[in-house]
Amino acid sequence: MTQRSSQAARVKAVTSxxxxxxxxxxxxxxxxxALATMIQPARAQTNGQVVQDIAASLNGMRTMGGDFxxxxxxxxxxxxxxxxxxxxxxxxxxxxxxxIQIMSDGKSVVIHDRAxxxxxxxxxxxxxxxxxxxxxxxxxxxxxxxxxxxxxxIVTVTxxxxxxxxxxxxxxLFDRASKELRQWTVTDAQGLDTTVTVYNLKGGMxxxxxxxxxxxxxxxxxxxx
Numbered sequence: 001m002t003q004r005s006s007q008a009a010r011v012k013a014v015t016s017x018x019x020x021x022x023x024x025x026x027x028x029x030x031x032x033x034a035l036a037t038m039i040q041p042a043r044a045q046t047n048g049q050v051v052q053d054i055a056a057s058l059n060g061m062r063t064m065g066g067d068f069x070x071x072x073x074x075x076x077x078x079x080x081x082x083x084x085x086x087x088x089x090x091x092x093x094x095x096x097x098x099x100i101q102i103m104s105d106g107k108s109v110v111i112h113d114r115a116x117x118x119x120x121x122x123x124x125x126x127x128x129x130x131x132x133x134x135x136x137x138x139x140x141x142x143x144x145x146x147x148x149x150x151x152x153x154i155v156t157v158t159x160x161x162x163x164x165x166x167x168x169x170x171x172x173l174f175d176r177a178s179k180e181l182r183q184w185t186v187t188d189a190q191g192l193d194t195t196v197t198v199y200n201l202k203g204g205m206x207x208x209x210x211x212x213x214x215x216x217x218x219x220x221x222x223x224x225x
Contacts, residue, residue: 047150048140050176054155055137057179062086066201073192082198083205087135088124089212104129105214119219128170128186131159152176 064084071077080094088106099115109127111120124130131137131144139145139157146169147158155174160167169187174180185195 047148050150050155051139051148051157054174054176054179055139058181059136061203063205063207064201064203065205065207066198068092068196068198071195071197073194083207083211084133085205085207085209085212086133088133089207090129090133091211103212103214104133105212106133108214110214110219121214121219128161128168131170131172132181132184150176154182 062085066082067079068082069077069079078094078098078100080092080098082093083091088104090102090104092100092102094100099113101112101114103110103112104124107124109122109124109129112118124133139148142159144159144161145157146160147156149156153176155176157172157174159170159172161170167189171185171187172181173183173185175182180201181198183195183197185193187193
């Protein structure tokens, strides 16, 4: 066999080995691509189901009560208890030395300073509390929802809206396993955060409706004085 014939035979042998290897690599790549295509929608669907389950759990919790801790933008801390009756009603009572209580009756939100006997009144629809107190939440289809993150332990839902306080952001944090609301943070138009963490939650409460009653007559008299 001549030298040229020997080289040609070696090239042919190498080529014949490369082709099956290349074919296997191509098949592997196509399979991985197909798997990735199938896995990604499944993961998105799973995350979507997690969010839907949390929304369903929140919608099913018509009444709730518990304790809260509030942290202001400058690190100030306040504690107290709250009562919730959806849709629309909530009552926060701060522990001493604070004399503040916040109430919503489904139409308005009032901040009452019992020490100064002042009342600040706003429409509920123009405050961040409306997200928590709406009759039915649907995070996946709400145009106000800006971001949803599903992690191993927690799920966060961020909503952005223009309110009477300017354009702000509300971030709700849920425990993924229990589906319970754990915390919310309100970020105002200046970028300042106020965070409220809730705990010792109890559902199925039979609240006295007077707890959410706003004394509009007293407020009107106070404003005239």
